[in-house]
Amino acid sequence: MKVGILAYQGSFEEHALQTKLAIDKLHLNADVVPVKKPSELNVVDGIILPGGESTTIGIMAQKLGVLDMLKDKISSGLPVLGTCAGAIMLAKEVSDAKVGKKSQPLIGLMDTTIIRNYYGRQRESFETTLDFSTIGGSTAKVVFIRAPAITKTWGKAKELLSLGDNKVMVQEDNMLATTFHPELSSTTIVHEYFLSIIKK
Numbered sequence: 501m502k503v504g505i506l507a508y509q510g511s512f513e514e515h516a517l518q519t520k521l522a523i524d525k526l527h528l529n530a531d532v533v534p535v536k537k538p539s540e541l542n543v544v545d546g547i548i549l550p551g552g553e554s555t556t557i558g559i560m561a562q563k564l565g566v567l568d569m570l571k572d573k574i575s576s577g578l579p580v581l582g583t584c585a586g587a588i589m590l591a592k593e594v595s596d597a598k599v600g601k602k603s604q605p606l607i608g609l610m611d612t613t614i615i616r617n618y619y620g621r622q623r624e625s626f627e628t629t630l631d632f633s634t635i636g637g638s639t640a641k642v643v644f645i646r647a648p649a650i651t652k653t654w655g656k657a658k659e660l661l662s663l664g665d666n667k668v669m670v671q672e673d674n675m676l677a678t679t680f681h682p683e684l685s686s687t688t689i690v691h692e693y694f695l696s697i698i699k700k
């Protein structure tokens with residue numbers, strides 16, 4: 501099994517470490533590989549889209565011919581975990597809390613509405629405790645960094661975890677999105693859950 505991490509910008513190294521920890525925990529025979537080029541995307545069994553700046557990541561992916569390939573592969577069932585900026589990349593409806601709708605290169609396959617920079621200046625980053633029992637974990641601290649909010653889901657997108665009025669973890673078949681950073685948490689449960697989707 502090969503798990504790819506889109507590695508242009510953002511927290512891809514942290515995701516690689518967290519994925520390796522989850523692989524060890526589950527005693528899987530799997531490799532973690534960085535993905536920047538189409539040839540690298542071609543050989544993975546699942547792909548992680550890290551947090552960072554969704555505009556930058558989208559532009560890089562488009563320039564290198566990876567964005568359209570991601571759309572094709574994910575719509576044909578390639579498992580994907582999009583965290584924070586990655587969750588933005590996956591959403592069908594994207595706007596920004598400050599500037600409203602603005603076009604940016606996206607994958608746009610998930611039945612979700614997401615608002616970038618939702619939590620505003622004063623709470624740009626915050627830590628909170630979430631209960632991961634819906635995916636087989638326990639409670640753990642997670643961090644939100646200039647995080648978006650998933651304000652709406654429809655169709656086959658299902659909420660797995662919420663915070664206040666918003667959804668912070670959503671799954672639609674092979675697609676998993678979190679608005680927090682599971683790669684910066686002491687629990688590996690989100691990565692373990694993602695590995696279980698790849699294994700299926």
Ligand code: GLN
Pocket residue numbers: 550551552553554555583584585586588616617645646647648
């Ligand atoms: N604010 C970033 C964006 O809009 C996302 C922040 C993050 O990934 N930590 O792309």
